[in-house]
Amino acid sequence: MKLVVQVKLLPTPEQAAALAATVALCNTAANEVSVVAFARGVFARQKLQKLVYADLKATGLSAQPALHVIRKVADAYTTLHAHIEAGLLGSEHSRRRRKALSKPITLRPDAAQPFDDRCLSWRMDARTVSIWTVAGRLRDIAFTGEPGQVKFLAAHRKGETDLVHRDGMFFLVATCDVEQAPQFAPTDWIGVDRGIVNLATTSDGNNHQGKGLQRYRRRQARLRAELQAKKAAGSRSAARRLARRSKREARHAAGENHKISKQIVADARRTERGIALEELSGIRDRVRLRRRQRATHSSWPFHQLGTFIQYKALRAGVPFVEVDPAYTSQQCPVPWCGHTTRANRPDRDTFDCRRCGFAGPADVIAATNIRKRACVAWAFVSMPVPTPKGEGDATPARHPGATGSATRCERPSHKPGRSRPRS
Structure with missing residues (x-):
């Protein structure tokens, strides 16, 4: 690589x-x-x-x-x-x-x-x-x-x-x-949900919060506005300080993304699991935001975090897949339910299934659904390719691109929320 x-x-x-x-x-x-x-x-x-x-x-x-x-x-x-x-x-x-x-x-x-x-x-x-x-x-x-x-x-x-x-x-x-490490066959998957309030939330329940980075970026925005006003008034000192501060925020965000991706990949490698992310290309064109949300959303390093996780996973030999992001935070992860509706998320942080009553943190639920979809995707990639008639009954060939056997992911390895009967 x-x-x-x-x-x-x-x-x-x-x-x-x-x-x-x-x-x-x-x-x-x-x-x-x-x-x-x-x-x-x-x-x-x-x-x-x-x-x-x-x-x-x-x-x-x-x-x-x-x-x-x-x-x-x-x-x-x-x-x-x-x-x-x-x-x-x-x-x-x-x-x-x-x-x-x-x-x-x-x-x-x-x-x-x-x-x-x-x-x-x-x-x-x-x-x-x-x-x-x-x-x-x-x-x-x-x-x-x-x-x-x-x-x-x-x-x-x-x-x-x-x-x-x-x-x-x-x-x-x-x-x-760099020679890529040999990829192992995953025993399970770690689903990772990316966001703004929580930069990354895994299906294990680990939460990498973005509140500190949000405070840092708001402070940088205030300082830039003050220096730009002084620069417009003719201050040379303000112009020099603006030049020194350029790209400082981007370096800080990249440092945070490196720390998060390194920890996620280390957890996956230690437990011999793969990593699954949502495929978020084109997200800025698909969503409609309020005016006050546009600057934060358009400048947030979603793609950078995904890129860091991907290349670190490949270097470590950890399997990596991207799955369909549709309704991951609105779908109930209970296998016999699967109810999907916007009403399942009464607010940003909470998931509460309208059908079965399963409840929990919304970001953890989304990461769990990402993990389940990775299991299905990897099972399809790892399925044997049928052998044409007349070529003998040798060991079945594997599906092109397969690097391991299909995984068993019928049940979550943890309890992302609580289930209770509804009145």
Whole structure:
């Protein structure tokens, strides 16, 4: 599996100027290539290379950086067309889609530039790199990073490295190829329900609350508003403080998501269970929110938490599935009931079945239903493939993609709520 590691470069002023000029020239050239590709309607890398390679060489780019510029533009158009085909930019006549198709793709002046091992080489023992620039080959540029990350980089780096210019600093984002741990056959599943009040709630009843993160984000919003008002009044100090505070909130949220995902994966691996999440892609387009809820909902890192859980599970060999999220918090988890209605949730935190009287915390009920759906999905994936007649009675083949045997999940391994007769 592919992972990335980011380290920070520590260039001298002369080296920093050469790196900045290199990033700027590469992105200027990429924008020119994008104009040609849009005008000619040529988006394949090889055909685009025949059109623009000579012109790129004339701008001062060497052979490998020129090829990377062409590929960067071709990949950008490939991504755009994939988003259009998937409907992520709206219908055929939507304003957003027409706008995306009406002009060439434009890259930022400081967009990342990829380098391969011909243009960039590492000396892990000396903590330095050598990199091609428009001013020639720069050698012995120091870099720094967290010791564990640097050790991981030295052991697993393979492939390209991106040079990133951000907030006046330079970073290298290196691709690492990590061997995936063998996946075990799960004895059961841990359902995980993601939310805003509770960031993650498992079917075991473990609750990772988001109240602290909500307070932190509200405080950051107040501070930003105060600094922006002072900046509008002409305060240079406020402008500098706003720049320092940029992305601080995102780093804090990512740190919380790392902690939560690490704990969930550790529990699953220790108990030899798989992890199941709701498939929440496109949720912002499906739900309708009040005005005061929009900012919180649109900026909440749902996808990031799911991505962290997924890649940590794959590294640990823990089975991972995503299930249909429909009505997980409104459906009764009792096997002989299964009653589904909005009335089963009288408020955000409570589930109370209108038919059988089963009650409990709504988020735990949702996680339990996710767990049950994972059992069904995994049983289908793990079912044997029928052997065609005439091929003997050898050991039945497994369904494509199966990595373990079907699991027994008829009954919950815990009691998420209480059941009582209704009067």
